Every structure is written in structure tokens, then in C-alpha cells.
Amino acid sequence: MYTETQIVHNNTKTTVDGALDGTGEMVINVGPQHPATHGVLHLVITLNGETIKKLEPHLGYIHRSIEKMCESLSYRQFIYVTSRMDYLSSHINNHACALTVEKGLQLEIPPRAQVIRVLMDELTRIASHELWWGAMAMDLGAFTPFFYAFRERETITDIMEETCGARLTMNYMVPGGVMYDIHPNFQRRVKDFITLFKSKIDEYNDLVTGNIIFQNRMKGVGKLSAEDAISFGCTGPVARGSGVKSDIRKLFPYEVYDKVEFDEILETEGDSFARYMVRIREMHQSVRIIEQLIDNIPEGDFQAKTKAVLKLPKGEFYTRVETARGELGVYIVSEGGTTPYRIKFRSPGFSNLSALEHMVVGSKLGDLMATMGTLDLVIPDIDR
Amino acid sequence: MTKEYFREYFTALLPTASFDESGEWLNVQIQPEQWRSFALELRQSELNFNYLFCLTCIDWKTHLTMVYHLSSTVHRQTVVIKANLNRDSPEIETVSDLWRTAEFHEREVYDLFGVKFLNHPDLRRLILEDDFSGYPLRKDFEDPINMIKL
Numbered sequence: 001m002y003t004e005t006q007i008v009h010n011n012t013k014t015t016v017d018g019a020l021d022g023t024g025e026m027v028i029n030v031g032p033q034h035p036a037t038h039g040v041l042h043l044v045i046t047l048n049g050e051t052i053k054k055l056e057p058h059l060g061y062i063h064r065s066i067e068k069m070c071e072s073l074s075y076r077q078f079i080y081v082t083s084r085m086d087y088l089s090s091h092i093n094n095h096a097c098a099l100t101v102e103k104g105l106q107l108e109i110p111p112r113a114q115v116i117r118v119l120m121d122e123l124t125r126i127a128s129h130e131l132w133w134g135a136m137a138m139d140l141g142a143f144t145p146f147f148y149a150f151r152e153r154e155t156i157t158d159i160m161e162e163t164c165g166a167r168l169t170m171n172y173m174v175p176g177g178v179m180y181d182i183h184p185n186f187q188r189r190v191k192d193f194i195t196l197f198k199s200k201i202d203e204y205n206d207l208v209t210g211n212i213i214f215q216n217r218m219k220g221v222g223k224l225s226a227e228d229a230i231s232f233g234c235t236g237p238v239a240r241g242s243g244v245k246s247d248i249r250k251l252f253p254y255e256v257y258d259k260v261e262f263d264e265i266l267e268t269e270g271d272s273f274a275r276y277m278v279r280i281r282e283m284h285q286s287v288r289i290i291e292q293l294i295d296n297i298p299e300g301d302f303q304a305k306t307k308a309v310l311k312l313p314k315g316e317f318y319t320r321v322e323t324a325r326g327e328l329g330v331y332i333v334s335e336g337g338t339t340p341y342r343i344k345f346r347s348p349g350f351s352n353l354s355a356l357e358h359m360v361v362g363s364k365l366g367d368l369m370a371t372m373g374t375l376d377l378v379i380p381d382i383d384r
Numbered sequence: 385m386t387k388e389y390f391r392e393y394f395t396a397l398l399p400t401a402s403f404d405e406s407g408e409w410l411n412v413q414i415q416p417e418q419w420r421s422f423a424l425e426l427r428q429s430e431l432n433f434n435y436l437f438c439l440t441c442i443d444w445k446t447h448l449t450m451v452y453h454l455s456s457t458v459h460r461q462t463v464v465i466k467a468n469l470n471r472d473s474p475e476i477e478t479v480s481d482l483w484r485t486a487e488f489h490e491r492e493v494y495d496l497f498g499v500k501f502l503n504h505p506d507l508r509r510l511i512l513e514d515d516f517s518g519y520p521l522r523k524d525f526e527d528p529i530n531m532i533k534l
Contacts, residue, residue: 060511065520068531230434230457233485244457251460316407318438318453329438329453344440346453354488383511 055357063383070343075310083169086381088128089323094173100319100330101175104312110301113177114255122286127156128324139373177303218273222359222371233351236326241275243268248322275374349381416467420477427482436483441497478504496521
């Protein structure tokens with residue numbers, strides 16, 4: 001992200017370098033805003049010296065109005081669009097939509113499909129956290145970790161490609177189960193990956209977590225109390241970094257999450273380092289879940305039998321799942337037809353972003369990056 | 385705390401409210417002018433609904449319906465509050481001071497549905513540009529260039 005000084009408000013008197021007259025304050029824009037870049041966030045920041053006085057996110061550069069598009073798509077079709085929301089958790093987005101449709105149809109999912117879904121979700125979570133870890137370090141000026149993270153992430157995308165046919169927008173989960181059965185190599189390759197990955201997490205810790213410069217930049221920065229986290233609707237690692245129990249997998253278990261053993265990671269400091277540690281420790285838990293399930297995929301169908309045209313009964317259906325970023329809610333209002341009457345995606349990034357101003361006002365501009373990085377924002381998820 | 389408990393509690397508070405228990409959670413239909421005092425009660429009484437996890441609007445062509453999904457991190461209970469608004473000049477009190485997340489969500493609803501939130505600290509369009517005309521998520525929104533109808 002680059003920082004550029006320019007005049008933003010026409011109605012405010014500004015000098016050429018962006019300083020507001022008489023206040024000693026300056027307005028700067030942080031972040032690119034070109035639509036060709038895949039997900040960009042534009043922050044307008046009022047600075048006094050180096051201290052942030054006000055921060056205002058400008059959204060909408062990648063707004064596609066997915067909610068409106070879904071109103072004209074059938075219950076099978078709309079799932080594909082949702083891969084493009086939080087593209088790092090596309091499996092989990094698809095999962096949430098499939099679950100909502102299944103809830104409406106009161107469909108039973110074969111056990112095999114349930115286990116495959118959870119495996120895919122957890123692989124996605126690891127891949128997403130890895131990308132976050134690399135990007136986080138890059139935000140702080142360390143370029144090398146990005147390559148370390150992508151080295152392992154690449155293995156996951158290869159596994160996904162083999163089974164789902166896509167590396168990023170998988171569209172693998174469909175109402176009733178999953179689209180195809182897993183590839184014959186799937187179990188072996190996942191096990192190989194897990195063995196490799198467990199040694200690599202220690203490498204990450206050596207490289208970044210234990211670094212004293214890194215810790216000094218992260219500790220005590222971007223504080224968020226538990227009450228504020230709840231009030232701002234923060235979920236996922238952001239809320240858990242402040243000690244709020246918010247893991248949907250534990251609170252409202254879906255699929256086989258109530259049958260596997262894993263811990264909900266909580267840190268209580270509420271600063272950037274706490275949020276960082278939550279994600280690092282969550283990767284271990286995802287590994288734990290995968291290890292329990294990978295040799296225990298039940299035999300049977302991978303998809304329940306469904307009608308060619310799905311019709312949800314009249315009513316309202318709400319499902320929530322835990323994506324890598326937090327609680328994703330899918331709210332479908334059905335009028336009994338083949339398309340949703342209204343659909344709302346309660347995306348985790350949107351609420352997490354709303355807490356950003358509260359977290360950084362009063363701190364230095366340099367701390368903004370250390371805070372924003374730990375929110376793990378995916379902009380298409382915010383804009384939708 | 386069960387659906388029946390909430391139902392009795394809310395009936396004592398708002399005798400005119402109607403209830404729908406067919407779904408997963410208790411739905412409470414209230415008048416928009418009752419919303420502010422009701423929200424204060426939900427937030428500050430021992431019910432302690434401190435987590436507003438979904439705030440949205442539905443366009444029913446004849447009227448708009450505001451939908452608030454509220455939950456409590458203490459009791460782990462959920463209720464859904466609904467208020468019907470006039471479609472021509474939709475107005476409802478803000479709750480952004482009770483649940484900070486509402487500030488962004490209300491701006492989004494204002495942007496895409498045109499609902500005016502009274503006493504909101506900063507009610508501007510959030511996603512679309514300031515000079516955009518129309519409210520895209522309303523059912524009668526027309527955009528001949530960008531919208532594909534099936």
C-alpha cells in the first residue's frame with residue numbers, strides 16, 4: 001500500500017500539501033483505489049503530526065451488488081457468485097449457502113459429504129491464515145515471509161485443484177453435498193501436507209513471531225476491549241483476540257464439528273499481537289481437525305439426491321458458519337419460488353472494519369498498518 | 385430463557401407487538417416509533433442483548449421491513465425484531481449508539497434502500513458515490529445498462 005498526500009475535500013480549505021487551515025492537521029489518503037486491482041481499501045485519514053485524529057474508510061470500489069444479483073439466480077446458481085465474496089474462504093462461503101438451502105429444504109446430508117466439507121473448510125482456513133500471515137509481515141515491511149507462506153499455500157491450492165478443479169473459486173459445495181467425490185490422491189496428499197506443515201509453523205515462529213522488532217510493533221497496538229468487540233460486531237480472530245468466545249464451530253456446531261476435538265483459541269490482551277497469535281494457534285487446531293478426519297472419511301454417497309429445480313418453502317432462513325475471518329451469516333427470505341426474494345450476507349470483514357477507527361484513533365500512522373493487518377480484511381467480502 | 389419467556393416479557397412491554405414463532409427464532413413485529421425505547425430495553429435490561437449480528441431491510445413492494453437480528457453473548461439467546469416502514473418516506477430511529485456496528489450497517493441500508501435513520505451521527509452513502517440516484521436493492525430499481533434480467 002502506498003501513501004499519497006493530496007487534497008480530498010473540496011469544501012474544506014486545504015493548502016497544496018493537504019494541510020487543513022489553522023488546525024495543523026493534514027488529510028491524507030491511504031491505499032490505492034483503482035478498480036483493476038483486486039481488492040482495495042481507501043482510507044481518508046486526518047493526521048496531526050503523526051497522530052491519527054480521524055479515520056474514514058471509503059468502500060465500494062469493488063461493489064458488485066452480489067445481493068441483488070442473487071435475487072435473479074436460482075438456488076443452485078447463486079452459490080457460485082458467493083465464491084467471489086471472501087475469495088480466500090470460498091469453500092466456507094459456499095458451505096454457508098449450501099447449508100441455508102439445505103435448512104430450507106430440510107435435506108439430510110450423507111456423512112461422507114459432511115466430512116469432506118469439514119476437511120475442505122479447514123484446509124481453506126489454513127490457506128487463508130497463511131496468506132494473511134505473509135501479507136501481515138509484508139505490511140510491516142518484511143517481504144520474505146510472504147514467499148514462505150506461499151510455498152505451503154501452493155500445496156493446498158494444488159490439492160484443491162485436483163479435487164475441485166479450481167484453485168481459488170472452488171464452487172465445490174452444492175445443496176445436498178459436494179459436487180464430485182474426492183480425488184484418489186486426496187487423502188495421501190493431505191497427509192503429506194500435514195506432515196510438512198507441522199514443521200513449517202515452527203519455522204514461521206522463528207522467522208516472525210519471535211522477532212523482537214516485530215513484537216515491539218505489535219504489542220499494545222490497536223487495543224480493542226471485549227465489550228467494544230461485541231458492540232462493533234467483531235467476530236473471528238479479531239473478537240477472540242479480545243477474549244470473546246465467538247467460534248461458531250463451538251457455539252452452534254454444524255456438520256461434524258461437534259464430533260471432532262479442537263480448542264477455541266482465546267487471547268485476552270486485545271492488541272495486534274493477540275490477534276496475530278490467535279491465527280497462528282488456530283492453524284494448529286485446523287491441523288488437529290484434519291488429522292482426526294482424514295483417515296475416517298465414511299464410505300457412501302457424496303451427494304444427497306435432490307430435485308433438478310430447488311424450491312424453498314415460504315419463510316426465512318438464517319445460517320451462520322465460521323470463515324477464516326469470522327462469522328458469516330446468510331439470510332434468505334423466500335417467497336416459495338425458485339429464486340430468493342431477498343438475500344443478505346452478513347460478512348465478517350464488514351463489521352471488523354467498522355471497529356478500525358475506534359482502534360487506531362490516537363495512535364501513530366505507523367501503527368495503523370500493524371492494526372489493519374491483523375484485521376485480515378478481504379475487500380470483496382466487505383463490498384460484496 | 386425460552387421463546388415463551390421472551391414472548392411474555394415483550395407482551396408486558398409492548399402490548400401491541402405481534403409474534404411469529406414459526407421460524408428458528410422468535411420474531412417480534414413492532415411499530416417503528418416503538419423501536420428506540422424497545423431497543424434501549426433490550427440492550428440495557430437484564431436481557432442484555434449486546435450483539436447485533438445482522439441488520440438489514442426487505443422491500444415488499446408495498447412497504448419496507450427493517451430486520452434486526454439480536455443476540456446475547458451472555459445468555460446465547462436470539463430474537464428477531466421487525467418494523468414495517470412507509471415506502472415513500474421510510475424513517476426509523478438509529479441504534480448506532482447502542483450497538484456500534486449499526487453505524488455502518490445503517491449507512492449501508494440507507495445507501496441501498498433509502499431508509500433514513502434519525503439521529504444517526506454520520507448518515508451518508510457508504511458504498512455508492514454521493515451523487516448516485518436511486519436505491520439499488522429496492523425491487524423497482526431500474527438500470528438498463530448494468531443489470532441483466534433473467
